[in-house]
Amino acid sequence: xxxxxxxxxxxxxxxxxxxxxxxxxxxxxxxxxxxxxxxxxxxxxxxxxxxxxxxxxxxxxxxxxxxxxxxxxxxxxxxxxxxxxxxxxxxxxxxxxxxxxxxxxxxxxxxxxxxxxxxxxxxxxxxxxxxxxxxxxx
Numbered sequence: 716x717x718x719x720x721x722x723x724x725x726x727x728x729x730x731x732x733x734x735x736x737x738x739x740x741x742x743x744x745x746x747x748x749x750x751x752x753x754x755x756x757x758x759x760x761x762x763x764x765x766x767x768x769x770x771x772x773x774x775x776x777x778x779x780x781x782x783x784x785x786x787x788x789x790x791x792x793x794x795x796x797x798x799x800x801x802x803x804x805x806x807x808x809x810x811x812x813x814x815x816x817x818x819x820x821x822x823x824x825x826x827x828x829x830x831x832x833x834x835x836x837x838x839x840x841x842x843x844x845x846x847x848x849x850x851x852x853x
Contacts (some may be wrong), residue, residue, distance in 0.1 A: 739776030742800040746774040747785045748799065753814045762791035 747772075748758045749759050756841070760767040763784070773788075780788075789796040798804075825833055 734745055734779070735776060737802065738779055741800065742774040742776040744799060744802060745780075746786060747773075748794050752792055753819070754792075755816075758790065758819075759788075763787040 751754070751827070754762070756770045757767045760770045763770075764787075768776065773780060784798055785800060789799050792799070825836055829837070
């Protein structure tokens, strides 16, 4: 059996196309789970110790996901690695309630405060919420 250069190149192209398709499918899953958790690409990057552009590149299939990165994303997203990598399985169709970005930014600021100030602020917030939830009587 003889192979022409064109036939060999076509085989290589099929393998590359297959790898690209797998990377894109995996990227879609990664983006889906990130969005389900309400994380921005910037927040996801912070959680896995990379930059936002790299998260974007993974999500669009430009980069091949290594075992280490798959593990880091899996941990950050609190998704079993098998679930993340199983591209043949349909994505969950849950429509989670997306947290308000301004509230999340404020929560991040609160987390950076010293413990005592966090507790004082949370006590104030709890008291406010309890008052707001209770029926008003005049």
